[in-house]
Amino acid sequence: MAGQAPPRTIAIAGGSLAGLSAAEELRAQGFGESIIVVGREPEMPYDRPPLSKQMLKGEMAADALALACKPDMDITWRLGKSATGLDVGARTLTLDDGESLAFDGLVIATGASPRRLPFGGLAGMHVLRTRQDAEQLKADLDRQPARVVVIGGGFIGAEIAATCRALNIAVTIVEPLPGLLIRALGPMVSELVGNIHRDQGVELRTGTQAFDALADGAGRVRAIRLSDGTEIETDVVVVAVGVVPETHWLEGSGLDISDGVLCDATCLAAPGIAAAGDIARWPNTRFDECRRVEHWDNAIQQGRYAARRLLADESATTEPYTPVPWVWSDQFGLKLQVYGSTVLHDELRFVDGPTDDHKFVALYRRGGRLAGVAGIGKVRSLLGYRRMLEAGTSWDDATSATSASAQGTAQ
């Protein structure tokens, strides 16, 4: 570290997947000084993906959600405490109990929270982000309601609907766009996923917006009114309309928080300050795009990267963070996987399937390049295309490779 003292205290704001991954990597890299994690939730880090799947289905106890955390890591956990302010120049965090915490390095990992609708707040209306949210929703599902309405047809909404069907509960998804997952995966894959949901008994109300929630005399939701005037009777509603990054506490810090925390290509938001996970927006030079990635695997990889970045000499050139993002989703026992970048694609092409049992591989083109791949099943083939994404393969080369040769590159 040329002419620069190594960091002595590294603070981590946000005690979930990205924050824990950063802390673990700091220790794995031999950082022997103080690590302080400030986390708003009162409990140790736990895993969110099961909240819409195994846990909601009752296949997994809430206490099995805990993320494995090595006991000998010597981390100071400040749980149940929120960061309320950041002084970038002085390198201090302010906490909600008034404490001022000085740091040499900081990882911002405060994630995201569910987007709210302008109406709602009635009993029986839920969001799903935390363990507590999941416990409350599960308690309502355990009563075997006559119907659940899920507002929002993205990954989490689709998974909740699938879980309701597994529990033999009638469910309606209301989605203003023309199909499920359409923004992420485009119309053809959306149609396929929609058909799977319909076959499994999910009612889809696409192209229409939830407009209002109607209450019964006791203040509990009794129906959702759609923009076309129809009402769907229900006493359990889940609002799954995306997330907003948790940046309020950074207002006035001088950081660019227009959509998450804007970082450079090495995940630095300011000298000594990195961001990771759902909250971080950075230019991923592999895909020529600057966006946030709200997926489990990225929270781990970016959390680790951020830790290494803080330990590197600030003036040194560091390899930029250029992951091939990965997300999986589990609906009706089918594993949907997406590698790379599928949003804003110029073309979508099925190269395999869909088969009768819904398996397929679809490629996404942006400009002259392969930008993403989505599929159900066919994991070997997906992994082959993932390697092509890593290698920056052209669209022509990717599409002229049959799925067999895509597998071949896996060797």
Added chain:
Amino acid sequence: MKIVIDWVRCEGNGACVVAAPELFDIDNEDMLIVLDETPSEDKRAALERAVASCPRRAIVIEG
């Protein structure tokens, strides 16, 4: 060092193959294949990466 897979948990998504291709692969039926069940110590870092990458926490290192 021994790799033990919880086959009830494993859902064959291949995340561990990305993390440690020298230790894991996926067959054409989307089943995980462990290429080396008793890897040498120099593979520990890769194996730990795979353990952390597994969203089902289906990989256990013994020893």
